[in-house]
Amino acid sequence: MAIATLPRTSETGTLATEDGQRPSRRRNGLKPRKSWLLTALMSVLFAYSMLPLFWLVISSTKTQGALVSSFGLWFSGPFAFWDNVVQVFTYQDGTFGRWVLNTLLYTVVGAFGSTFLSTLGGYGLAKFDFPGKRVLFAVIIGAVAVPGSALAVPTFLLFSQLGLTNTPWAVFIPSLVSSFGLFLMWSYSREAVPNELLEAARMDGAGEFRTFFTISSRLLAPGVVSVLLLDIVGTWNNYFLPLIMLSDPKWYPLTVGLNQWSEQANTAGGETVFNLVITGSLLTIVPLIVAFLFLQRFWQSGLAAGSVKA
Numbered sequence: 687m688a689i690a691t692l693p694r695t696s697e698t699g700t701l702a703t704e705d706g707q708r709p710s711r712r713r714n715g716l717k718p719r720k721s722w723l724l725t726a727l728m729s730v731l732f733a734y735s736m737l738p739l740f741w742l743v744i745s746s747t748k749t750q751g752a753l754v755s756s757f758g759l760w761f762s763g764p765f766a767f768w769d770n771v772v773q774v775f776t777y778q779d780g781t782f783g784r785w786v787l788n789t790l791l792y793t794v795v796g797a798f799g800s801t802f803l804s805t806l807g808g809y810g811l812a813k814f815d816f817p818g819k820r821v822l823f824a825v826i827i828g829a830v831a832v833p834g835s836a837l838a839v840p841t842f843l844l845f846s847q848l849g850l851t852n853t854p855w856a857v858f859i860p861s862l863v864s865s866f867g868l869f870l871m872w873s874y875s876r877e878a879v880p881n882e883l884l885e886a887a888r889m890d891g892a893g894e895f896r897t898f899f900t901i902s903s904r905l906l907a908p909g910v911v912s913v914l915l916l917d918i919v920g921t922w923n924n925y926f927l928p929l930i931m932l933s934d935p936k937w938y939p940l941t942v943g944l945n946q947w948s949e950q951a952n953t954a955g956g957e958t959v960f961n962l963v964i965t966g967s968l969l970t971i972v973p974l975i976v977a978f979l980f981l982q983r984f985w986q987s988g989l990a991a992g993s994v995k996a
Contacts, residue, residue, distance in 0.1 A: 739971075746770060746965040753961050770965040777947075777962055784936060785943040789922060790973075791854070792939055796861025796924075797917035804864050804917075805910055808871025809902060813884060823872075829865035835926060842930050856931035857939075861921050867913045874909035875902075911981050918977055922970075940970045 741758055747770075748756065752763030774782050811823060845856050879902045887897040903910075925941040932938060935946065948963045950956035 742964060742968050746961075746968045748961060750958065750961045753964070766961070767965070770961055771969070774962050774966045774969065777959065781935065781943065782940075782966060785938050785940045788854075788937060789939040789941075789970075792857050792861065792924070792928075793918055793921045795858050796921040797914060799858075799862045800864045800867060800917045800921075801910060801914045803862060804867035804871045804913055805903075805906060807868045808873075809875045809879070809898065809906065811868075811872045812875035813879065813881070813902075826865050826868055826872075830869055838926055838930055841927075845931065851931055852933050852937065854937060857924070857928055857937075860927060861924070864913075864917060864920075867917060870913055870916075871906070871909060874912075875906060878905045878909060915978065915981055919974060922974060940966070944970070 737759075744759060744761060745753060747761060747765050747767040749763055749766045749769075752766075756762030811819065811826075841860055842851065845851050845859075850856050850859075883901065884897060887901055892900075923941060924939065925945070928937075928939050928942050929945075932942065935943065938946070944963050944966050947959055947966070951958040951960070
């Protein structure tokens with residue numbers, strides 16, 4: 687005689703499976719519960735984040751006259767975006783194009799150089815023991831807590847004594863040092879590269895440099911890309927360091943150059959070119975968007991690498 691068994695219930699009164707676990711909402715065909723409060727909060731944060739970009743796009747389509755006489759969050763007057771782009775690259779004998787090249791140069795040298803040094807330093811701190819390691823690590827932690835603006839004046843005085851101010855080296859050299867990138871790569875290297883793998887490579891006769899460039903570098907790739915993206919954004923948007931180091935406009939990056947155009951309106955006889963400043967600002971963020979889209983999958987995998995444990 688078959689005996690029908692009733693499904694067991696958990697302590698909270700809900701149905702439970704044979705292993706004592708509650709059935710999944712998704713397995714039972716039930717939709718996961720949504721939080722309207724959380725959805726509303728995220729919608730507000732999204733609107734707050736996208737509103738400046740929306741205003742920038744709308745304003746870049748206006749002439750100088752329409753920019754100051756119309757509502758900022760909607761189109762007005764003739765569509766002048768392409769005219770503004772042409773004026774941006776031809777104003778003051780095309781100095782904007784030189785600022786773009788300067789910014790690319792500072793970013794390539796500074797961001798890629800900083801990422802390379804941070805990777806080497808973080809990997810060395812994580813995988814090698816040497817005298818003074820604890821002291822060095824404490825110095826790095828302390829450097830992370832010091833804001834860059836606090837070091838600007840001492841850095842300027844040092845480079846002034848060396849005769850490097852108003853040269854690209856005054857931007858290159860400080861950009862190569864990233865204490866946060868070094869700390870991030872130390873943290874990532876500890877978990878991403880197993881010590882057993884390094885020991886096996888050494889037993890096979892591989893040197894430390896060969897092991898790093900052929901084995902460890904591949905495992906560190908997601909973390910390297912994460913640090914690279916942070917360094918690219920930081921170097922591309924760097925404003926205060928070039929401002930105090932450079933006085934010749936031909937070496938200005940985009941941030942300092944566009945600010946100079948904006949300040950023209952406050953000088954006697956200066957020309958007001960806010961439409962060019964806004965259009966130039968929009969063009970300035972395009973390379974960053976492209977970099978994020980291109981490196982997005984590596985960056986996401988780097989952030990999620992420590993979230994799953996075998």
